[in-house]
Amino acid sequence: MNEIRYVSHKMPYFPDGPCTGKLIVIEGTDGCGRSTQAEMLRQWLEVQGYGVTDTGWTRSKLVGQAITDLKQGHSLHRLTYCLMYATDLADRMEYQILPALRSGFIVLADRYIYTAIARGIARGAGEEWLHDLFGFAVVPDLVFYLRLGVEDLVPRVIEAGKMNYWESGMDMNYGDDIYDSFVAYQGELIAQFDRMAQRDRFVTLDARQDPDVIQKQLRRTVGQYLQSQPQTAVAG
Amino acid sequence: MNGLTQPHNLPGRLIVVEGIDGSGKSTQLQLAMRYLQARGFTTFFTEWNSAELVKAVTKKGKKKQTLTPLTFSTLHATDFAHRLVHNMLPPLKAGMIVLSDRYAYTAFARDVVRGVDREWVRRVYNFAPRPDLALYFNVPIEVSVQRLLAGRAQLKEYEAGMDLHLASDKVSSFKIFQGRILKEYEGIVNEYGLTEIDASQSIGAQQQIVRGLIDKMLDSYIPQAQETVA
Numbered sequence: 001m002n003e004i005r006y007v008s009h010k011m012p013y014f015p016d017g018p019c020t021g022k023l024i025v026i027e028g029t030d031g032c033g034r035s036t037q038a039e040m041l042r043q044w045l046e047v048q049g050y051g052v053t054d055t056g057w058t059r060s061k062l063v064g065q066a067i068t069d070l071k072q073g074h075s076l077h078r079l080t081y082c083l084m085y086a087t088d089l090a091d092r093m094e095y096q097i098l099p100a101l102r103s104g105f106i107v108l109a110d111r112y113i114y115t116a117i118a119r120g121i122a123r124g125a126g127e128e129w130l131h132d133l134f135g136f137a138v139v140p141d142l143v144f145y146l147r148l149g150v151e152d153l154v155p156r157v158i159e160a161g162k163m164n165y166w167e168s169g170m171d172m173n174y175g176d177d178i179y180d181s182f183v184a185y186q187g188e189l190i191a192q193f194d195r196m197a198q199r200d201r202f203v204t205l206d207a208r209q210d211p212d213v214i215q216k217q218l219r220r221t222v223g224q225y226l227q228s229q230p231q232t233a234v235a236g
Numbered sequence: 237m238n239g240l241t242q243p244h245n246l247p248g249r250l251i252v253v254e255g256i257d258g259s260g261k262s263t264q265l266q267l268a269m270r271y272l273q274a275r276g277f278t279t280f281f282t283e284w285n286s287a288e289l290v291k292a293v294t295k296k297g298k299k300k301q302t303l304t305p306l307t308f309s310t311l312h313a314t315d316f317a318h319r320l321v322h323n324m325l326p327p328l329k330a331g332m333i334v335l336s337d338r339y340a341y342t343a344f345a346r347d348v349v350r351g352v353d354r355e356w357v358r359r360v361y362n363f364a365p366r367p368d369l370a371l372y373f374n375v376p377i378e379v380s381v382q383r384l385l386a387g388r389a390q391l392k393e394y395e396a397g398m399d400l401h402l403a404s405d406k407v408s409s410f411k412i413f414q415g416r417i418l419k420e421y422e423g424i425v426n427e428y429g430l431t432e433i434d435a436s437q438s439i440g441a442q443q444q445i446v447r448g449l450i451d452k453m454l455d456s457y458i459p460q461a462q463e464t465v466a
Contacts, residue, residue: 009359011306013351062307066293079317079363080289087293087310094304132359136306 002231004101007113008135014098020231021101023138024222025112028146029189030167031156032207033214037146038110040215041222045106048223050232053100056110060091071166078123085116086133097138104231113137114200118192122185123172142225144218145197146207150187157182240340240358240428244365248328249457251450252339254421255373256414257395258380259435260442262337264373267443268450269335277459280327284338287318298394305351312343313360320364328365331459340364341372341428345420349413350400369453371446372425373435377411377418384410 004019026041028034038054045052058064067084070076076084100107113134120130148156157163165171168178169185197204205217226232244250251268253261265281272279285294294311297303303311324334340361348354384391385407393399396406397413425432431449433442 009353009356011352011356013305062297062302063293063311066290070289077317077321079321080314083310083314083317083360087307087314090304090306090310091302094306095302126362129359129362132356132362135356135359136353 002229004098005139006135007137007139008131011136014136015102017102019101020104021106022142022226022229022232023097023101023107023109023140025109025114025140025143026146026218027111027114027143027193027202028207029148029153029186029193030162031153031160032146032148033211034146035110036211037214037218038108040211041218042108044215044219045108045222050226051105052108053096053105054108054110055092055096057085057115058088060088061095062091063087076171078120078125081123082116082120082125082130082133085119089113089116089134089137093137101138106226106232109140112140112143114143114193114196117196118189121192122169122188142222143197143200143202144221145193145202145204146214147190147193147197147204148207150183150190152208153186153190154183239362239364240366242366244328246325246328246365247331247458249333249369249453250324250328250336250365250367251333251369251371251453252336252341252367253371253373254338254341254345254424254430255375255435256377256380256417256421258382258384259373259375260383260439261371261373261435263439264371264433264442264446265335265337267439268446271443271447272333272335272450278327278332280323280332280334282319282323282334282336284342285312285315287315287322289318290315301399303399305347308350309343309347309352309357309360312347316340316343316361317363325365333457336367339367339370341370341421341424341430344424345417348420349397349416369449370428370430371449372421372430372432373442374418374421374432375435377415379436380414381407381410 002019026034026038042052042054058067063084067088070084097107116134117130121127163178163182168182170178170181172185174184175181203221205214207214253265255261269279269281290311297307324336327334343357343361347357391406391410396410398406398409400413402412403409424430433445435442
């Protein structure tokens with residue numbers, strides 16, 4: 001049986017004991033096809049008979065809506081921005097992720113602490129502080145990084161009409177207009193993801209590939225991993 | 237590296253008061269503010285858990301009783317960060333005197349009693365500047381309960397720590413909960429060098445001590461705003 005591992009600081013009141021579930025994270029910038037891949041992976045896992053629950057940023061009951069509202073007003077400082085995201089994850093951690101992991105579910109996270117850390121760093125928050133802040137988070141069993149360079153990301157995001165204020169880091173005055181700002185800000189995020197991917201051994205996949213090819217790669221890695229784990233191996 | 241252990245380089249001065257509910261710290265801070273204003277200083281007042289940004293969320297969480305020790309802690313840190321950025325740092329940078337009713341130490345005491353990790357909460361508040369004067373009003377539980385019940389009919393749910401299920405009635409729960417907070421404060425006073433004041437003394441006697449400490453702290457202070465006007 002696995003024990004749940006935390007990034008750096010387990011809260012004393014968090015439950016001890018065995019964990020039969022798995023936390024699988026898919027990271028990557030906007031426009032890399034992350035959500036589509038997560039949904040396809042979920043369906044495949046369910047067909048295999050695994051219980052799956054999915055989670056993602058701003059989906060907490062406590063502050064999910066509040067964060068969305070605050071982003072309308074542009075009044076978030078980098079500290080409050082990071083702390084609100086920490087609250088969002090903390091709420092989901094206690095009401096969703098931990099209970100699911102303890103009862104044997106596969107938790108599929110569409111972005112996780114690495115997105116929050118990359119965005120925090122891009123806004124000037126200290127990396128050590130960010131690691132401490134998100135220290136209560138469960139260490140994932142698998143992290144996939146759908147990598148896309150800025151040059152491939154820009155046309156996708158423009159096409160989808162998603163080049164907005166926050167995704168362009170306009171709150172940090174990264175550039176003169178939304179395009180310049182987007183390129184500089186997303187470039188910084190990608191640099192941070194690249195660094196974390198190497199340090200924490202993410203499984204990096206080339207997001208320029210055909211979605212079906214990416215999904216095949218995801219399934220192969222996830223399948224091999226689950227088979228290698230006594231709690232999740234499917235007989236025959 | 238911790239901001240709370242390093243003196244800040246800002247021209248203003250930061251005075252904070254700490255203590256359990258009913259310790260009389262808010263009264264003392266109000267009187268200190270009058271004193272400073274009478275001496276001609278520009279003062280700014282801020283208090284714990286008051287930022288509009290997070291108030292609605294905290295209120296909703298408390299009402300629905302969905303706050304966990306961890307989200308209770310991160311929300312209060314969000315409130316603190318917001319007030320630091322908007323209400324404390326600008327006057328400190330402008331060379332004014334900021335008075336804060338409760339500071340990061342409240343989180344170190346309360347949140348830990350509620351169940352968060354002692355070291356983690358200290359690291360989260362790493363961005364807080366060290367106060368120039370941090371007063372801790374030390375009071376026995378019995379005295380604080382009497383003061384609170386004399387002032388209003390009922391203790392509040394979270395103030396009494398009812399979410400921790402320590403006792404079935406609010407007064408008993410309050411005593412156990414605040415007793416634990418008092419214990420945490422004892423450690424914090426030594427760890428961060430807070431100045432302890434015996435809060436069972438009369439209001440006047442305490443204020444005399446407070447004003448003496450403020451005078452001493454202001455020895456090195458040059459009120460910049462006034463200088464530029466003159």
